[in-house]
Amino acid sequence: MLFKTIECGGMEIPNRLVRSATHEWMAEPDGTPTERLGDLYEELAKNEVGLIITGYAYVNPKGKSDHLQQGIYDDKFIEPYKNITSKVHKYPSKIVLQIVHGGRQTMITVESPFAFAPSAVTEATRGMTPEEMTEKEVLETIEDFAQAIRRAKEAGFDAVQLHCAHGFLLSNFISPYSNRRRDRWGGSTEKRTQVIVDIIKRARELVGDDYPITTKLNASDGFPKNTKKKSLDAPESVEIAKILADNGICAIEVSAGIAEAGQELFWKNIDSEEKEAYYREYSRMIKEAVDIPVMLVGGIRSKKVMEMLLDEDYADMVSVCRPLICETDLALKIKNSENYVAKCVSCNLCSDKTGIKCNYDFDE
């Protein structure tokens, strides 16, 4: 199954192995993507990763989340991204631009002194209270996302991925924990999802009906089940997945977690098959509810578990992040062996601000 092609929103993807979005710390300070990024994506394509999702690209400088993050907020980025997509397209792999607004996790700088979010709910890990977005700011942000999608298409990306996970703006909107609004953007499940639906609608006016728009969706904020806090969890996230699929999203990558929930966002020490694919129950629920491809991410390490996830209908595609930082030739190793297990020990030392790389000392 793993190395069978799959069709997704008109894209023919050569296999089911996905590189999940990974912030690389490899852009210029203004967000311009560098040749280094192009070389990395080309390396992944050469080594047969079927679908490559870029690091998160910010749609407005007021929604930048980290240093050396790539941007897509201006037409000046189209040319440098064209060079990148053409490098990948020398191979059968497809490349997707992940787009984001930082929301409650926006980086505070002199030029950008406030974070914007659906509601002024203090972000506990940073002790920072964002500004509640006005109606005008919500509408401008919808336009920012839609223009980013247009730029992605013009730059040759095969698709975009709306980042609706991990506590960034669109994940803030869908969660009742961070969205306490009482206007048309908050309240019911439908209203909290409306901002994403409106992004898709506006984007369709710019890129037409056929351009693939995908999403990475939080299935849960990840608070302990016994918490009294109102937060996002299944089955509500399954309803959100259905709304998005009904409104033209053509693939859903299932993830979960926000920093404030207390759990390490990217789980550490995945050293057994039991610990792998830690969000598998969520992806199965979503896969049962929608008719579009579902990708699962989070702690997937061995060929055996990858095959199991596809065979037992947990997902249609499997996504990995840290293992591909450790071994860019992981897809080929998996293809050419009976049961390859990624070397990655899930230590998170790869979050390297000089550019992602594996910093684990295997000789120690």
Ligand SMILES: Cc1cc2nc3c(=O)[nH]c(=O)nc-3n(C[C@H](O)[C@H](O)[C@H](O)COP(=O)(O)O)c2cc1C
């Ligand atoms: C260094 C690093 C950067 C990441 N950057 C992004 C990102 O830009 N967008 C995103 O959606 N997830 C990002 N993630 C999360 C991964 O895509 C993935 O969901 C998570 O690491 C779990 O998958 P894994 O166990 O295969 O690493 C990042 C994770 C790491 C370790």
